[in-house]
Structure formats: structure tokens, C-alpha cells
Amino acid sequence: MPVYQAIIPYPLIDPVLLQVGPIAIRWYAISYIVGILLSWWIIARALRNRSLWRNPPFNGKRPATADDIGDLVVWATLGIIIGGRVGWDVFYGTILCSVSPNAGFCGGLPLAFLTNPVKLIAVWEGGMSFHGGVLGLAIAIWLFCRRRRLSLLTIGDLITSVAPIGIALVRIANFINGELWGRPTDVPWAMIFPRAPDQLPRHPSQLYECFLEGFVLLLILQFCFRVLRWHERPGLIAATFFTGYGLFRFFVEFFREPDAPFLGWFTMGMALCVPLILAGLLLYWVALTRRPARLPA
DSSP states (O other): OOOOOOOSOOOOOOSEEEEETTEEEEHHHHHHHHHHHHHHHHHHHHHHOGGGGSSTTTTTOOSSOHHHHHHHHHHHHHHHHHHHHHHIIIIIIIIIHHHOTTSTTTTTTTHHHHHOGGGGGOGGGOOOOHHHHHHHHHHHHHHHHHHHTOOHHHHHHHHHHHHHHHHHHHHHHHHHHTOSOBOBOOOTTOBOOTTOTTOOOBOOHHHHHIIIIIIIHHHHHHHHHHTSOGGGSTTHHHHHHHHHHHHHHHHHTTTBOOSSOOBTTBOHHHHHHHHHHHHHHHHHHHHHHSOOOOOOO
16 A cells, blocks of 8 residues: 655645624635636726737627626626536536435435425535536526627637636635545645545645646637637637636546546546537537628628
């Protein structure tokens, strides 16, 4: 049996940033808020940059106004929150708990959803699915673009070009919370997470995700957007986000401790990445084969 030894101590940071009476402001909530607001600010700046929209299919016409994006923030926030929770209920609370009913987080799920329906919305007990949040965000963008008669692919490119900011911040919050830890390891940067029941040194997989799915993916997308100008083929940026995130997350799953056994070595996280990668490949095909329509004057 391998001998594990932690080299880097886990930094104990209070998950609660500020406590005012019964109201607790947590790093996890702050990560969502800051990620959304910072993304909004960057998109607004991009829309004001005339050089990004001078070529076809835009021909000097911006794809949306600052007011459009401000209103979209509300829709996107609701989509992320509702989609993230519904996704957890379906993917983890129902499917994964049906396969591995003895997992610690299941607590009688999915039957408990019927006997105690409040569990469907019990985010205070933990449980948000990133993949569900992406689906909820996609639906919100689709509905918003239909209502405002905006280009779905172009707005999708704008949103996904900055989406890794929120991913990076949420993964940092996961690290602060000491949750979603990695598998046992003897690498020099292994850490012992206080909430892990076996107290073995583990991969800080939250930071791997922060780096790959957050910082690296953000650099790739911004390079494609601002240097390669892939936004001039609507859908390419979104395609790169979906495939990039799917591949990075699939890779990190080899280092992340699964929530519960799913299909042998094939984790639920890996399974959810497959349709994301396929969606990205489909978007590549759409973006590269369709003739971009010129925006209305």
C-alpha cells in the first residue's frame, strides 16, 4: 500500500466572508456574483470597441447594446441558478443516487424528492451542477435572443468568451470550502482536506479545474476572439468553449475524487462532459459550414 505524505498544508480559510446576525455572506456566493458582474463589464467594454465589429458579418454594427447585456445578466443569473439546481437534482440526486444509493450525499434520494419535495430546492444543503448551469444558461440566452431578436450564435460567443471567469472563481470557492477534493496521491503538492473522512493527502483538484477550465480556457477564448477574430464566424467561440471545457473537465476527473461510483472508472462528471464535447463539435460544423448572415441595419 502506498505511503502518502502531505507536503503543502491546506490553508484554513473561513468559508463565511462576513456574518451579520443570522445572515452569512459566503465566498461561494461572492464567487458567483463577482464572476457575473466582471463578465458583464468585460462584454460591455468589448461592445464599445469598434474595431471588433468593423468586418462582416457586423460591418460596423454591434450585435447588442449595453442595455441588452445588462438585461441579459438577469436572465443569465436565473438560468445558471435554476439550471444548476435542477441539473443536480437530475444528474446527481436522481441518476447517480440510483446507481450508488449508499453515497453519503444521497440521504435516501431520489425517493426523498417525493417524500420531502423541499429537497428539490435545498441548495443550503449543497448541490449545484455546472453542466446543469450551462444548460440553464443556454436556455436563458435562447429565450432572451428570441425576445430581443438578437443573433443567438453571436450573443452565445460573447457570453462564452468570458464564462471561464466565473468557473475559476467558483473553483477557488470550492477550494476554500474544502469540498470536491481530489484522489489520494503522493505528489509534492498534496494536501489533507479537513472534511475528507480518511484524512489522506489528496490532489487539490479544485485548483486544477480553476487553472485549466478557468485561466487557460479564458486565455484561449480571448485569443480566438480578439486576435484570431473567430467571432466573425458566429458560433466558433461557443464551440471552443464547449469542447475546451469538456476536454479539460474530462481530464481533471482522473484526479478528482468522484462523488460516488458510476460506471467503473467512468465518472458522472466524465459522462456529462461527453454531450458537452459533442455539442461543441456540432457548433464547429454549424459555424464553419453556414454562411454568416449580415446583421440588419
